[in-house]
Structure formats: C-alpha cells, structure tokens
Amino acid sequence: MNAPDPMSAPAIRWGILGAGGIAAKFAEAVKDYTASSVVAVASASSLEKAQDFAKAHDAGDAYQSYAELVARDDIDAIYVATTHNNHHEPAILAIQAGKNVLVEKSFAQNSAQAELILAAAEKAGVFVMEAMWTRHLPHVYKLRAAVEAGEIGDVTAVIADHGQKLTHVPRMYRADLAGGSLLDLGVYPIAFAHDFLGMPTSVTAVGDLTDEGVDNQVAMIFDYPTAQASLHTSMVGKSANTAQIIGTTGRFEVDSWFYTPTTIRLVRDDVTEWEFDGHVDNGFQFQAAEVARCIAAGLTESPIKTWQDTREVMALLDKVRAQIGVVYPNEK
Numbered sequence: 001m002n003a004p005d006p007m008s009a010p011a012i013r014w015g016i017l018g019a020g021g022i023a024a025k026f027a028e029a030v031k032d033y034t035a036s037s038v039v040a041v042a043s044a045s046s047l048e049k050a051q052d053f054a055k056a057h058d059a060g061d062a063y064q065s066y067a068e069l070v071a072r073d074d075i076d077a078i079y080v081a082t083t084h085n086n087h088h089e090p091a092i093l094a095i096q097a098g099k100n101v102l103v104e105k106s107f108a109q110n111s112a113q114a115e116l117i118l119a120a121a122e123k124a125g126v127f128v129m130e131a132m133w134t135r136h137l138p139h140v141y142k143l144r145a146a147v148e149a150g151e152i153g154d155v156t157a158v159i160a161d162h163g164q165k166l167t168h169v170p171r172m173y174r175a176d177l178a179g180g181s182l183l184d185l186g187v188y189p190i191a192f193a194h195d196f197l198g199m200p201t202s203v204t205a206v207g208d209l210t211d212e213g214v215d216n217q218v219a220m221i222f223d224y225p226t227a228q229a230s231l232h233t234s235m236v237g238k239s240a241n242t243a244q245i246i247g248t249t250g251r252f253e254v255d256s257w258f259y260t261p262t263t264i265r266l267v268r269d270d271v272t273e274w275e276f277d278g279h280v281d282n283g284f285q286f287q288a289a290e291v292a293r294c295i296a297a298g299l300t301e302s303p304i305k306t307w308q309d310t311r312e313v314m315a316l317l318d319k320v321r322a323q324i325g326v327v328y329p330n331e332k
Helices: 021-033 047-057 066-070 088-096 111-124 140-149 181-197 287-298 308-322
Strands: 013-017 037-042 061-063 078-079 098-102 128-131 155-163 202-209 215-223 228-234 242-246 251-254 263-268 271-277
Touching: 013 021, 013 066, 013 088, 013 202, 021 037, 021 128, 021 287, 037 047, 037 066, 037 215, 047 061, 061 066, 066 088, 078 088, 078 287, 088 098, 088 111, 098 111, 098 287, 111 128, 111 308, 128 287, 128 308, 140 181, 140 242, 140 251, 140 271, 155 181, 181 228, 181 242, 181 308, 202 308, 215 308
Parallel strands: 013 037, 013 078, 037 061, 078 098, 098 128, 155 228
Antiparallel strands: 155 242, 202 215, 215 228, 242 251, 251 263, 263 271
16 A cells, blocks of 8 residues: 555645744744645744744735634634644644644644543544654555565564754753654654554663653563563654564564654565565655545545554553653643
C-alpha cells in the first residue's frame, strides 16, 4: 500500500495557533504540497510575531487572540502548535467554536488533558487527530503493509531511538512548559513501537533528570507476550536516530531519521532483499491531507491515527513519567 498523494486531498482552509518552528514547517507543507491553504495564524505572545509569521509563510491574517481566529467562519480546521503544557486549552477553544482540530504531538501533557480534548470533540461532533506525522509518511505505509504481509514473519522486537542535542533550546528545560526529552522527542519511538506492537503488558523506564525536574534522557523497555521494544530518547546528545523491526524471518532497518521521510530495507540472513526510498520534501503534508480527506468524508477521527491510538500512547507517556519521577508544576 502506498501513501495517498497529498495533492489529491480536498482543499480546506487552515488556521494555526502558535507561530514557532513546527508551525512554520506545517504552513510550508500546506502551501507547497497540498491543495489547501493557511488563511490565519495567531501567536499569544505577540501580534508582531504572528504578523512576521504570516508574511514569511503566506499564512493570511495575523492575530494575537486565539479566540478571534477560531471564531472566523472561513476556517475549516485548526492546527494547534503551542507548547505541550497548553495543547488542551487552545484545542478545546477551537472545538467549542465548531472547528476541526489537528493537535501537535504529544497530544497533551497527560492523559487527563487528552480526555478533555476528546470529550469536547465528541460533544461537538468535530474531527480531531494527533499530529503524529510519522504514521502518515510513505515509508511507514510501506513498512506497515510489509509487516502485515508477513515479510519478516512474526515481529519479536522493535528498537528505536531519538536523541538530539537541544541544550540551546530554553523551552526544553522549562518544567512549566512540560519540557524534557520525553514529550518532545521520546513520543516518536514510543508511538513507533505502539504502531507495530500495540500496548505492552509492562513498562520499565529509567531517566536522568535536570535540576528543574525534567528528563534529560530516558531508556525504556516495553514487554509484550511474544515481543519486546527497546526505546531511548535524549535531549543532551545526538544519537543515530534509527529504528529496526525484527521478526522471526528477517528485519526491517529504518534509516536516520526514522520518524521523518527516509529509506527502509528488508534484510534476511544479513542480505538486503529490497529497499524503499521514502524521501520526500517536508513531510507534514501527508497528515494535513489526511485531515482534509477525513473532514470531507464526515469522519470525527482518522482510521490511520485513531483516538484510541492517542489514548494509549498518552497512557504510556504517563507510565514512563511516573517511573522516572517527572511531575510538572500544574500537576502538583
């Protein structure tokens, strides 16, 4: 199975809440690689920041007020690209305004906040999806189809790591913004393991914490009845950022950076059977297109990234944080 062409998705009009780097990547993906458009952006920190963003990324009108943006009648979907501690309030604001919503990963700071978003969406009858872009990428489509076809027999292990040196990024070290490596980086290996193995029977995690109480790095083992996942994340050192899916008759190797558009190969007896080059520019267009398709079909959740998927990954993040002792100020 191949990932659908993003340009073939219906055209919708986007509004963006948040004007940071992740929002910029999304705006460029929508503009350059889909039939849709971004018609408004808001930055709670300053109107000037929103204006600069709108000018740089052809993102329509600029606002400082999230409420003003979501009240517009000419917006079909809202992309929430705020910091992790504050995904739920902007998402719920948009939902209560009747807007469909794409919420940047991690979906929320914790499961309780995630449930608030999903309950609001269910009540309003609007579409909501977590922006785990990896799940929609061409190489992951190919991986999923190949694993389901039995190309490597029964899956016995998943290995994945995501480490970057982000000591220069202040927000990563702020507990009040739900900083640390886990919610920002570690969600990728966790979601990858969940994609191919589902929910584990047990979780074991150890972490190294900063003086502020957020995680520098975390090592995790997920145990399943017939498989294991070995996962790692760090914000103090750059790792290989690769992944493997190992089975009884072979393995899939996912090149760096495994969660971005990249190359995969099937290896049996240390011989490469085939290789798939999944490199594309940007990559965010695939999740944006999925939202457009689902809205056009009248869906409230995506079959590719369901609400239950999000609930389970959030529960895993909560379990890991509990074991390593990360508690954010608004949770005390």
